[in-house]
Amino acid sequence: MQVTETLNEGLKRGYAITITGAELNAKVDEKLVEAQPEVEMKGFRKGKVPLALLKKQFGERMMGEAMQEAVDGAMNQHFEDSGDRPALQPDVKMTNEDWKPGDDVNVEMSYEALPAIPEVDLSGVELEKLVVKAEGEAVDEALANLAETATDYEAREEGAAAEDKDQVVIDFLGKVDGEAFDGGAGDDYPLVLGSNSFIPGFEEQLVGTKAGEEKDVNVTFPEEYQAEHLAGKEAVFTCTIKEVKAPKAAEINDELATKFGAEDLDALKGQISERLEAEYAGAARAVMKRGLLDKLDDLVSFDLPPSLVEAEAKQIAHQLWHDENPEVEGHDHPEIETTEEHTKLAERRVRLGLLLAELGQKAEVEVTDAEMTQAIMQQARQYPGQERQFFEFIQQNQQMQQQLRAPLFEDKVIDHIAEQAKVEEKEVSKEDLQKAVEALDEE
Known part of the structure; x- marks a missing residue:
């Protein structure tokens, strides 16, 4: 040979x-x-x-x-x-x-060939970590939002007309071309007007109705309606309004707290404070991560495989095109040309990806089975009732496993680098943190 x-x-x-x-x-x-x-x-x-x-x-x-x-x-x-x-x-x-x-x-x-990655001295890297405390105003705002989710309804005075956000209790019977259809009838149905739980145009027609009235609601099923035999069809729903109820915000007290699994109001406030600070910490980490990647990008320079850059640029251009054209769900569209901007961003991503992979390998960073299982379970929650099938699909698909493992690995490498860098904490307001997060999307 x-x-x-x-x-x-x-x-x-x-x-x-x-x-x-x-x-x-x-x-x-x-x-x-x-x-x-x-x-x-x-x-x-x-x-x-x-x-x-x-x-x-x-x-x-x-x-x-x-x-x-x-x-x-x-x-x-x-x-x-x-x-x-x-x-x-x-x-x-x-x-x-x-x-x-x-x-x-x-x-x-x-x-x-993949390039040789130069050594990087991480001890000189300086990072800023934003810290936000959950203040009373933010906790009170979150409490008010919780109270809204626990909204109750009480009957309006006799003869009062239904308003937007009211709840109307109705009997209804829907017909297409004069014929009733499966799933088109209901009794004592509590419908909140403005909730968009019925097909478009339905709820608006019940605004102004009163208890005891009968109202014909004329609607057209959407073209992409899940029941194909009804898609695009005109329908008439005969509705009998039995009750009209106004929303009543839940009182913020110990009783509300118990509804959300807390012993009392103080305990619920403590839980909310912890959750808010965890959210702030996650956002602050994203800001610090961007700052770290910017510094790493300035620290290293090496040749990049043209094929990787080209593939990444095409992926970026494709994703951005779909972001700008959300109505196109499939990939049956004209070829998308990459620009100099796409290529520049691709070069940064490839360079940092190779560097992080090298640093992670040298530090013997690994994603554990437990961490992978947790990530798969989090993804599976997006498919209620099909969690088991999703879990089995991931187990049998190496490519999908890699797509889940890659961000976990990257985050662990980022944590490893941050441990070696000089990190200075800076306490800021929630608004300042929000501005810093918004700036990430603008770059």
């Missing part, structure tokens, strides 16, 4: 690999000898089939396997000897297409 370098420009590498016919034949013979004891063939006892007959019967198939193994072995040996790490899967192709048994196999291999 012979490996000859044909290209060495920047991070681009090219090699010509020659595997002799004699090497391949020897490998085929080795495979046949290994399989011989288990082979049964008519006219011969098990394990006694002559090697020449086995070669005639199975040689062609064995030759294909031998070729693949020889090429894989040559590549692995090359990477072990050279220390190169390919940025993407190497491009490998056989060049002598007129190959026949007995000939040498000529293969061309090309790839972009």
Whole structure:
């Protein structure tokens, strides 16, 4: 076997690999000898089939396997000897297409090598960590929001007309083309006007109605309605208004606290304070992380694999296009051109990604099974009733596992770097923290 370098420009590498016919034949013979004891063939006892007959019967198939193994072995040996790490899967192709048994196999291999990452002195990195305390005003605001979620309703005075945000108790029967349909009827249904829990246009028509009245509500089902036989159809719902109730905010007291699992109001305030400060800490961490990445980006400079930058730029351009065109859910759209801005952002992401990977590897940072399980469970909560199926899907999908593992790994590396850096805490207001978070999206 012979490996000859044909290209060495920047991070681009090219090699010509020659595997002799004699090497391949020897490998085929080795495979046949290994399989011989288990082979049964008519006219011969098990394990006694002559090697020449086995070669005639199975040689062609064995030759294909031998070729693949020889090429894989040559590549692995090359990477072990050279220390190169390919940025993407190497491009490998056989060049002598007129190959026949007995000939040498000529293969061309090309790839972009990952660059050598320079050492970075993290002890000189200075970071600012914003700290926000949960003040009484913020706690009171959160309490008021909780009270709204615990809103009760009490009957309006007799003859009062329903207003937006009121609750009306109704019986209703819906018809399309004069015919009732499944799911189109209900009795004693408590509907909050303005909640958008019914199809568009329904609730607005009940504003101004009174208890004891009957009202025909004319609506059109959305074109993308989940029940296809109703999609886009006009319908009439005959509604009988049985009660009209006004919203009554829950009082902020110990009774409210018990509804949310706290012993009393002080305990509930303590829980809210802890939750708010945890939210503030998460936002402050995002701000500090951006500051750290900015400093790392200034500290290091090295060549980047063009293929990684190009792929990342395309991904950025594609994501931004969909952000600007949310109505397009699929990928059936014109090709999206990358710009200099996309490429510049891609270079930063690739450079920092390679640096963090190197720092994490040297620090022996690992994502534990428990951390992965927790991340999968958090994702699974987005699919109520299908958590088990989602969990099994992730377990069987290596790519999805990597997508979940990557941000966990990055966060752990960031924490590792922050431990070595000089971190100064700065107490700020909630508004200042909010401005700092908003600035992240503007950059």
